[in-house]
Structures are given as C-alpha cells and as structure tokens.
Amino acid sequence: MLKRILGRTGLEVSVIGFGGIPIQRISREESEKLIVEAYKNGINFIDTARGYSVSEDYIGTALENNNLRSMMILATKSPAKDYASMKKEVETSLEMLRTDYIDLYQFHNVRNMDQLNVIMGDDGAYKALEEAKANGKIGHIGITCHSADVLMEALKMDEFETIQFPYNYIENQGEPVFEQAAKQNVGIICMKPIAGGAIEKGELSIQYILDNPNITVAIPGMDCIDQVVRNAAVGNDLKPVTAEGLELLENIKKELGDHFCRRCGYCLPCPQGIDIPTLFSFEGYYLRYNMSEWPQGRYDNLQKHASDCIECGLCESKCPYNLPIRDMLKHVKETFGQ
Ligand code: SF4
Ligand code: SF4
Structure with a gap:
C-alpha cells in the first residue's frame, strides 16, 4: 500500500x-x-x-x-x-x-x-x-x-x-x-x-x-x-x-451536478432557520448509503425541517451551483416525512 x-x-x-x-x-x-x-x-x-x-x-x-x-x-x-x-x-x-x-x-x-x-x-x-x-x-x-x-x-x-x-x-x-x-x-x-x-x-x-x-x-x-x-x-x-476515466467522471458530474449539494453553506442563513446543507446531507445518507435509522433520527431531532420552507427563494439566489433548492427540499420532505 x-x-x-x-x-x-x-x-x-x-x-x-x-x-x-x-x-x-x-x-x-x-x-x-x-x-x-x-x-x-x-x-x-x-x-x-x-x-x-x-x-x-x-x-x-x-x-x-x-x-x-x-x-x-x-x-x-x-x-x-x-x-x-x-x-x-x-x-x-x-x-x-x-x-x-x-x-x-x-x-x-x-x-x-x-x-x-x-x-x-x-x-x-x-x-x-x-x-x-x-x-x-x-x-x-x-x-x-x-x-x-x-x-x-x-x-x-x-x-x-x-x-x-x-x-x-x-x-x-x-x-x-x-x-x-x-x-x-x-x-x-x-x-x-x-x-x-x-x-x-x-x-x-x-x-x-x-x-x-x-x-x-x-x-x-x-x-x-x-x-x-x-x-x-x-x-x-x-x-x-x-483520459477515458476523466471523461467518465465528467459525465457523472454532468448527470449529478444539477442536483448535488456541495455543502458550501452559501445559501445560509435561511429566514426560517432551515439548515439546508445538513438536510441534503442526511438525505444522501438515507438514500445513497442505504441507511435509514441513523439519518432519520438525526433529521427528526433537527429544530427545522424541509416542511418549514416557505419557498421564499432567498437560498436559491445565493447558491453558486444554481441548485433548485426548493424542489430538492420537497424531495427531502418526502424522504423523511416532514
Ligand atoms: S426557500 Fe425555503 S429554504 Fe430557501 S431560504 Fe426560503 S424558506 Fe429557507
Ligand atoms: S449554496 Fe447550494 S451547494 Fe452550497 S450548501 Fe447551499 S444548496 Fe448546497
């Protein structure tokens, strides 16, 4: 090694x-x-x-x-x-x-x-x-x-x-x-x-x-x-x-890029107090790591959830990756039930 x-x-x-x-x-x-x-x-x-x-x-x-x-x-x-x-x-x-x-x-x-x-x-x-x-x-x-x-x-x-x-x-x-x-x-x-x-x-x-x-x-x-x-x-x-490997990675990036949160935190603070990157991170653990109990527990313990979003759009105007945060939060709500 x-x-x-x-x-x-x-x-x-x-x-x-x-x-x-x-x-x-x-x-x-x-x-x-x-x-x-x-x-x-x-x-x-x-x-x-x-x-x-x-x-x-x-x-x-x-x-x-x-x-x-x-x-x-x-x-x-x-x-x-x-x-x-x-x-x-x-x-x-x-x-x-x-x-x-x-x-x-x-x-x-x-x-x-x-x-x-x-x-x-x-x-x-x-x-x-x-x-x-x-x-x-x-x-x-x-x-x-x-x-x-x-x-x-x-x-x-x-x-x-x-x-x-x-x-x-x-x-x-x-x-x-x-x-x-x-x-x-x-x-x-x-x-x-x-x-x-x-x-x-x-x-x-x-x-x-x-x-x-x-x-x-x-x-x-x-x-x-x-x-x-x-x-x-x-x-x-x-x-x-x-070069072939790089091309593969580039294709993956293109596929994921539009909906992938880099956890940079530029979208914060949210006026509703939603910790946007943490919500996406927990959802990633839930869906991609094939874990449910641990992220669900941590999500439930948060003060604010995706369901608290009032869709003001402020976060989207600050996200350098132009992520559709409001839509993504709707998905988070579906995943965790609130
Ligand atoms: S759209 Fe939702 S998550 Fe984004 S800043 Fe407004 S309330 Fe917060
Ligand atoms: S600004 Fe965009 S990429 Fe950065 S944490 Fe917020 S949603 Fe994620």
Whole structure:
C-alpha cells in the first residue's frame, strides 16, 4: 500500500483510510471482519467520530480482539466546542475505542467563524485537546469542516496539524485550501471521496483524488469486504486516471451536478432557520448509503425541517451551483416525512 506523510504529524498513513460512518448499519461481528480485512489489505488509518453512534465502539472491539491497536493510526472527532465537554468527549472516545491513546483528535464539522472562535477561546475545546496532548492521551489535533472559507481562516491560526474536507470530482471547491494547507505542512484527509456514494465508479473517484499530490489520505466509508478489497487495491497499485476515466467522471458530474449539494453553506442563513446543507446531507445518507435509522433520527431531532420552507427563494439566489433548492427540499420532505 502506498503511504504518505500526514503533514506535520509525521504519521505515515496508507493513502486509503477506513471511513467509519457506514459500519453503523452492520453488526459488531461484521465490522470486526472488515477492520481485520482492511489491515490485511494494507490500510493503517481509521477515521471515526463520537457522532457515528456505535462506530467507535465497534472499532474499539475489533482492534482489541485482534491485537491491532498498535498497527493502526486512529483518528476520531467530536463536535464539542467548550473545554469541559471536549475533556469528557476525549475520555469517552478512549473508553469506546479501548485504548489509552488516540493518534489524531479532530474538531468535528466546524461550521462558521463563531464556532471556531468559541473553540479557540479561553474556555474553548482547543484547550482541552492541548491538555490531552500534553498528558499523552492524544497525539495530534485536527479540524474537519465543510466550508472552504472557514477552513482557510482556521489555517491562518496555524494551530491544526490536519484538516479534513470533502473532495471528489464533483466537489473540488477545497483545492485552494489544500494548496495552502500543503504549504503549511498540514496533513490533508479527504472525506466524501465518492461524494457520499453518489459517484458509482468508486475506485475511479478515489484514483482521481489521489492523483492530487496535496491529498494525504482518502477515507471512503466501507461496510462490506468487497468494498474494502476494491478500495485498498487502488492504493496498492496507484495509477494516474486515464483520459477515458476523466471523461467518465465528467459525465457523472454532468448527470449529478444539477442536483448535488456541495455543502458550501452559501445559501445560509435561511429566514426560517432551515439548515439546508445538513438536510441534503442526511438525505444522501438515507438514500445513497442505504441507511435509514441513523439519518432519520438525526433529521427528526433537527429544530427545522424541509416542511418549514416557505419557498421564499432567498437560498436559491445565493447558491453558486444554481441548485433548485426548493424542489430538492420537497424531495427531502418526502424522504423523511416532514
Ligand atoms: S426557500 Fe425555503 S429554504 Fe430557501 S431560504 Fe426560503 S424558506 Fe429557507
Ligand atoms: S444548496 Fe447550494 S449554496 Fe447551499 S450548501 Fe448546497 S451547494 Fe452550497
């Protein structure tokens, strides 16, 4: 497996990492088999999150039962913003992952500058991670985000050792951020390498991403052995994308482009308080990841739903991709029932 250095962390990670979202829909035993298979196929990087329900727990079991902890570089994340909450989250992650050390702990989905400023403030979560690092509980601190603008500001602070951002042939808005991160020797973890399952040619999509030398590791979500083997094979024999492959990706982009939300957040704020990109993201998990319970639960817990849209159209005037947001929200309403 080809390996790259994860920026200033110095960690040598396989270019294909194990994305821990989809194992929520399989059993503990099945996820254990997948992680062992990932290891056998040369994958040494696992990314999970406090927010992925049983994911940390399943991964912890798999690593413990198979003595794999020392063979894997482990990354997780929490949305906690204040010191006390983040301190607790780190302890919970350590317990769930059955380890006394997490290689990389990330701030999960920092949405805007207000959130970033809280995290970096006197009573902020950054202080908790710094402390955990000093106490040897975590190795490095990273940030995950869906907004290129916020991430660019975060890079200016020069406090993060890694960034995690969506990247694939359809969602390439992160490229200037990757350039900047690479200049600062910040490791770049690519989430959504197959656009949340929207790009059916998964291996080709991953190959395209890894053609970009700025990308350290792509973390496709996996929930079956066949996916693990196929994804790992890309990193085990990495070749540049051919002209034919690029044409295929371009065609996929054309098909999806008109209705594909890149989660850039430019459509916000909505006067009704609807978190538009999050709604589309949950729908993507529901439809394309073949999951229902987890996104349905998270959707139901939102304060505002697609049914709250009054069709004012303000969001559409701000979307740089000219998405028919109002129609798309009607679809979301049908999917989730409100
Ligand atoms: S059209 Fe709906 S979602 Fe868009 S801004 Fe208006 S109320 Fe919000
Ligand atoms: S709907 Fe448009 S503006 Fe809003 S997050 Fe998606 S791509 Fe960005």
